[in-house]
Amino acid sequence: MTARTEDGLRTTGLTRSFGGVRAVDGATVAFRNGEINALIGPNGSGKTTFFNCVTGMIRPDAGTVTYRGRAITGRPPHRIARAGIGRTFQLCRVFPRMTVLENMLVAVRRTRPRELLAGARDPRDVEKARRLLVRVGIDHLERVEAGNLSYGQQKLLELAAVLMGDPETVMLDEPAGGVNPALIGRIGALIRELNAEGTTFLVVEHNMDLVMSLSHHVVVFDRGRPIAEGPPDVVRNDPRVLEAYLGV
Template sequence: MTTAPHGLATVELTKSFGGVRAVDRASVSFHHGKINALIGPNGSGKTTFFNCVTGMIKPDSGTVTYRERDITGRPPHRIARAGIGRSFQLCRVFPRMTVLDNVLVGVRRNRLRDLIAGARQPDEVEKARELLVRVGIDHLENAEAGNLSYGQQKLLELAGVLMGDPETIMLDEPAGGVNPALIGRIGTLIRELNAEGRTFLVVEHNMDMVMSLSDHVVVFDRGRPIAEGPPSVVRADPRVLEAYLGI
């Protein structure tokens, strides 16, 4: 297991559904300050791993640590306060709310009912607008989120994550269902944000994106890591070829 004294790590993390172990005693760490990728065949446990780390589901056993603090099984809002933000495989936006209000929902003290009632803090509105400029959809500020393209919704979700100012950002398939131009935009944003000091952990099936973007790649198969290292090393690993191609 690669050491990462101030980053995100798991030891023997396990989660079963019925008789199936979705995450199977996974011990892995991710490089703090870098762009990490978590890849693997469909059904290899990547999203379940994300959900265990971010408090969406509780692991059956094992530990999750972040910056040398045990965060195992904490609720999502406490994980977020610890400095970890995340997106989801399927975009989670409020389709009838404006793009701006979707970003403001990312502020913990701004409850949804307050936004519906029109209560907004000027400093938070300013920050939300700056983030919409950052991700390139500020011209859609007053549009209903449900009218955005799927790629634009991905950018909106990222803006919402950034509203919480996380130190580590976990993205679940940011390129999934997105056109090539917006994939390039998402990749550029990840690089820029990483250069500013944010750590990334990205689950992605787009191998071109993974190999061109990542500093460190971890490969899952059947719920546990089978290989890790720089992209050039991982792509040539026989265990990875077997997991993906059966050869």
């Protein structure tokens, strides 16, 4: 698959401040369409704020976000999702008192939670949800309340729920955080499989072994802006990265 950066996610001069702190500082960066991109950097470098600006969770103070050549700056999250971008969160967002299957059906947004609990279910959505649960390996838990899952299983559920929307690009915020090594391996394998089928990924992650083995293209943030980018082997040896990220 040939990556076409101009068709992917791009920011120009993206800026967001909180009080006197500029969390994202004029960030101009393009992520490669059709590939697995990683966004790394030390704690406090602005990665999650950048994610939140892109996905409409917060409005940037300045700058633009474009996706497939169209401006999406400041759109609310549901419109970002309709544009083809799905995302997970650093801390899992599941409905703990709903079953795994119910969480999947709510993600489609055609059925409200109250209607779902009353038994209103589209058979096509149920079939799709079950197919995705098989894919991520938690189909045997479909009747279990999400709050009773392990944290790693909740991560798999959150990813499966995002896939219910058929996103072209998936943004993952620390998918390996708090997850045991076996499930980290499963998550990495899923990302590779989905990417081979055409899904673009942008992954924020602190697990450098996962990042370097998984990614095609790595962008490094420090103090709210990109300081280096390129293939993993190049970024790993960049002096700016060693100074900012590894403290060398």
